[in-house]
Amino acid sequence: MKEAAGRRRQSAAASPCAACKLLRRRCVQGCVFAPHFPAEEPRKFACVHKVFGASNVSKLLQEMAEQHRGDAVRSLVFEADARVRDPVYGCVALISSLHRQIQSLQAQLALSQAHILHLRMRRTAAAHLASGDHITSASASSLSLEVDQTARFY
Amino acid sequence: MKEAAGRRRQSAAASPCAACKLLRRRCVQGCVFAPHFPAEEPRKFACVHKVFGASNVSKLLQEMAEQHRGDAVRSLVFEADARVRDPVYGCVALISSLHRQIQSLQAQLALSQAHILHLRMRRTAAAHLASGDHITSASASSLSLEVDQTARFY
Structure with a gap:
């Protein structure tokens, strides 16, 4: 053997x-x-x-x-x-496909992050209303700016 | 010329x-x-x-x-x-680098989506409390399962 x-x-x-x-x-x-x-x-x-x-x-x-x-x-x-x-x-075909995948993931991530910002702002606004706080004109305009930025994603 | x-x-x-x-x-x-x-x-x-x-x-x-x-x-x-x-x-070095970038973006996206779920659940729970609704045992256990799943990301 x-x-x-x-x-x-x-x-x-x-x-x-x-x-x-x-x-x-x-x-x-x-x-x-x-x-x-x-x-x-x-x-x-x-x-x-x-x-x-x-x-x-x-x-x-x-x-x-x-x-x-x-x-x-x-x-x-x-x-x-x-x-x-x-x-x-x-293999340049694969490189192009991976680039497209990255662009799509980056877009989805930006959308998710805008969604998080939107949800956080709604929570802050609700907390203000519940506590009966007055929203100052400065905080209101900053809130409106953030809403505008968030709205671009929807 | x-x-x-x-x-x-x-x-x-x-x-x-x-x-x-x-x-x-x-x-x-x-x-x-x-x-x-x-x-x-x-x-x-x-x-x-x-x-x-x-x-x-x-x-x-x-x-x-x-x-x-x-x-x-x-x-x-x-x-x-x-x-x-x-x-x-x-160019296989570039392919590996793009694969790593995709993995990182996928992880960030999963984290963001879990965060969105977490914020939504908190909003739902707050709305229940504010309206004085009773959370049924079925909805409470489904909520707890979702919280468990979300917690894995943090």
């Missing part, structure tokens, strides 16, 4: 990575692609190769410290995958 | 686009890069060439309808520029 497992590991170590397999070259020790493009995931490299080109990816990875290469490969695969799915906009 | 302007136009039309200039090749009529990479903006093509490779970009543009090429070039330039500025994450 142990020998069979050892043989399997040995054969896996000797088999070329997905990049070298696609590029039909010998996967040498220290191959820059091997740690990130295992043979079991051929689509990952095919996608990156189609969009960026193997030579550009290899150059990019070699120019950065080893500890950053995993993250770089993940971001390249993400971008390449988006470009294959949407050749015109790639 | 007219002749000089004519000569300038003729020379501009004959001068290669930024892509053909960088690739040191003749810019033929119908060059796929020429409408999108004018000679006056050499950095735009240099960036796209460095990240995607001229051959990949040419293939991508040729595979799509002409009316989409302008948008495709704009998105490729955007991605390439982001990758040159941040070789590890490229």
Whole structure:
């Protein structure tokens, strides 16, 4: 059993990575692609190769410290995958959609905050009436200004 | 004067686009890069060439309808520029930042909505007290449930 497992590991170590397999070259020790493009995931490299080109990816990875290469490969695969799915906009389509989502959330938040201000002002006015306080002309004009500002949201 | 302007136009039309200039090749009529990479903006093509490779970009543009090429070039330039500025994450860094911004806005919105609910409930309770109404046990337990839910946000 142990020998069979050892043989399997040995054969896996000797088999070329997905990049070298696609590029039909010998996967040498220290191959820059091997740690990130295992043979079991051929689509990952095919996608990156189609969009960026193997030579550009290899150059990019070699120019950065080893500890950053995993993250770089993940971001390249993400971008390449988006470009294959949407050749015109790639992952810029997602960026536009996230921008729209942010604008919509900001508008909803402004509306909610205006609503809170409105409810607070009604409460203050009700408290004044209940206690029989006189609203001074200064506080009345400040209240009216706030009401005007709130009204723009409705 | 007219002749000089004519000569300038003729020379501009004959001068290669930024892509053909960088690739040191003749810019033929119908060059796929020429409408999108004018000679006056050499950095735009240099960036796209460095990240995607001229051959990949040419293939991508040729595979799509002409009316989409302008948008495709704009998105490729955007991605390439982001990758040159941040070789590890490229424009995925922006996507992560937008996702974080959305999460923060969603949390603020949930808080605001809980605050609105809280203010409304206080107003309803105050109105009940003022009118001397009896709060039924059913409405009291529903009120208490809502208060519990609201309290989670504070």
